[in-house]
Amino acid sequence: MSDFYEMVYDVVRQIPPGRVTNFGAIARYLGSGGSARMVGWALNVSHLQNPHVPAHRVVNRNGLLTGKIHFGSPNVMQELLENEGVKVVDDCVVDFDQLFWDPMKEMS
């Protein structure tokens, strides 16, 4: 596996329950800068990884659950988030700013 993928998975796994983050933060943390798309690709195959990666905690900058379709069923992602206490309305995370988890600051 490429180091990029491993780093992405590592960061995503360290996201605390009930918190969410976006692709840009992860991309910048990895030093890829604007390569946020690569993060998406990494998460795309994340379901094959072991241990499982909580990709449901990763959303886009708008807090929209863009990748819900890749979870097998569109409702799975929202279910998981709500199960962790994250309110989701119309595929959007409520209070995204509060629940936002920045790897740069939090991991330091």
Place this chain on the structure above:
DNA sequence: ACGTTGACCTATA
């Protein structure tokens, strides 16, 4: 090998 697509973001108008 080439063009298109993709769980996106930043910048400029």
Place this chain on the structure above:
DNA sequence: GTATAGGCCAACG
């Protein structure tokens, strides 16, 4: 404030 443009790198056809 929204609209459009550019960039980013990997996978797919």
